Amino acid sequence: MSKVEKVDITKTTHIEHTADGVIMVTNLDLAVNWARKNSLWYLLFATACCGIELMQTGGPRADLDRFGVVFRNSPRQSDFIIVAGTITYKMAERVRRLYDQLADPKYVLSMGSCSNTGGLFQHSYSVLKGVDKIVPVDVYVAGCPPRPEALTHAILKLREKVGREPYFKNYVGTRFFKFMRWIKNDN
Ligand code: SF4
Numbered sequence: 001m002s003k004v005e006k007v008d009i010t011k012t013t014h015i016e017h018t019a020d021g022v023i024m025v026t027n028l029d030l031a032v033n034w035a036r037k038n039s040l041w042y043l044l045f046a047t048a049c050c051g052i053e054l055m056q057t058g059g060p061r062a063d064l065d066r067f068g069v070v071f072r073n074s075p076r077q078s079d080f081i082i083v084a085g086t087i088t089y090k091m092a093e094r095v096r097r098l099y100d101q102l103a104d105p106k107y108v109l110s111m112g113s114c115s116n117t118g119g120l121f122q123h124s125y126s127v128l129k130g131v132d133k134i135v136p137v138d139v140y141v142a143g144c145p146p147r148p149e150a151l152t153h154a155i156l157k158l159r160e161k162v163g164r165e166p167y168f169k170n171y172v173g174t175r176f177f178k179f180m181r182w183i184k185n186d187n
Helices: 028-037 050-058 089-101 113-117 148-164 167-186
Strands: 003-007 013-018 021-025 041-043 070-072 080-084 107-111 139-141
Touching (some): 028 167, 050 107, 050 148, 080 089, 107 113, 139 148
Antiparallel strands (some): 003 013, 013 021
16 A cells, blocks of 8 residues: 655645655646745846845855855846845946846845945935836845845745745746647647
8 A cells, every 4th residue: 555645845745655656746836936946046246345245145154055046147047136236327227138138037136225225325316216116126135235144034035935936827827738738639
């Protein structure tokens, strides 16, 4: 007789041990999101002093790699952008372009007071008063500059958000299910 084990992750995953091997039945969103949230890649990008803390967070002490969070040099291979530093109006157009070039689904993490609100320079004629004026922000990190621990915490919050997303409903939609029906009918 086979043994049935309930795995307490979301109460929707079952693992069955049979004579021929292990069968796992789970929610498709859960399985895909498990992979997505454990391989979040961010764009290597910074505009001011918060960038130094960002570099420190990628170093051996904070060690973002342990969460599968690594940097990429191309927005087309990145899942999210960390806006680290002051954004001037001149730079805002470039930030928006990089955001548009990110692969879908994409996320934005606003790091530090300058990115959140303009920070120390919010009364300057040339500084954007918050990056959320030009791109949608998923997670804000307070501080000037935020410590690596704060940025790590924000990334963990982003992972939680990715893990909860109805990925197939939002990004794949009915096209995937139509495709599966087409395969079933034609083969
Ligand atoms: S928030 Fe502070 S540390 Fe970060 S870019 Fe602005 S002035 Fe520099």
